[in-house]
Amino acid sequence: MPVNTVAVPTMGDSITEGTIVDIPAPPGTYVNEDDVVVVLETDKVSVDVRATEAGIVTEIHGEMDDVVEVGDDLYKIDTDAAAPEGGAAHKDEAPPAAEAPSVAAAASAPPAAAAPPAPKAAAPPIAPPTPKGVGSREESRVKMSRMRQRVAVRLKEAQNTAAMLTTFQEVDMGALMELRSKYKEEFEKKQGIKLGFMSAFVKASTAALQEIPAINGYIDDESKEIVYRDYCDISVAVASPGGLVVPVLRNTEDMSFADVEKTIAMYGQKARDGQMALEDMAGGTFTISNGGVFGSLMGTPIINPPQSAILGMHATKMRPMVVDGVIVPRPMMYLALTYDHRLIDGREGVTFLKSIADKIADPGRLLLGI
Incomplete structure (x- = not known):
């Protein structure tokens, strides 16, 4: 055998x-x-x-x-x-159900003698209402998965190692929303994929990373050296049955909007099918986290070590803004950049985030490379 x-x-x-x-x-x-x-x-x-x-x-x-x-x-x-025969394991057959008595047998039975009416029972006294009891106060314990344990360790390492600082910027999403609304059908027809907002943020972040190289670098604590990269590998979060996973878009400086959308869609399908490989999530020089899809208005994301910065996107809300001296409603989003202050100074962090916001507010900058 x-x-x-x-x-x-x-x-x-x-x-x-x-x-x-x-x-x-x-x-x-x-x-x-x-x-x-x-x-x-x-x-x-x-x-x-x-x-x-x-x-x-x-x-x-x-x-x-x-x-x-x-x-x-x-x-x-x-x-x-x-x-096994039938392609399935043998299952015990259920016992036969008891046969119901036949109509003929019921008809042949002699009629029962009429019984005298029973005396009416005295109505029971009305009981006072029972006070409501205290709700359950039980506790349960669930063993942490290896993935959750590792996430906990890495986040604590980031907190203990990096000098994390978060800066905020608001961005007017109106022009990008108008661009998407105008071209989404033509884009989908030609590229075979829907046009979302993430591709714009990936390309805007990539351009800003090339403008401020320190954001794309990291500190090698063992050698006490700063490592600068000439490529941009951006980590993005996608949903899976086991929770959020963070695959990496490789060389986003060479990717088009369509390339970004197709790659994200491909990773999303792999995550839903449980086919995400470790190689898909290895590396990454910068991370984009979109809490806005869950309704988050503002937050401070945590760096994913050994990366030196992470961008947090949030929900787009209509807010009153002053435009040319007039108060008008505009679709606004808060952006948050958390960075390692050991490597990145405040000027670089603020300039980087402002560059992303400017490119999103005026998408033409992405096409012109400015």
């Missing part, structure tokens, strides 16, 4: 172990090729370990919440086992 042993797969650079968080195919389960047998969670992402061949899983080397290392035996599968 050929029984193959499958080891814990390589899950990315610097990832040496994972935690078993789900066993969709316990021992005795017949699986087809590419069915998920075990789900592992690492510091960054969940990994589905799939069957390379069809067969019956005979053994799992570990239980829920066990930590396994890359290269260790994970499960065994009998590839000579035949698939």
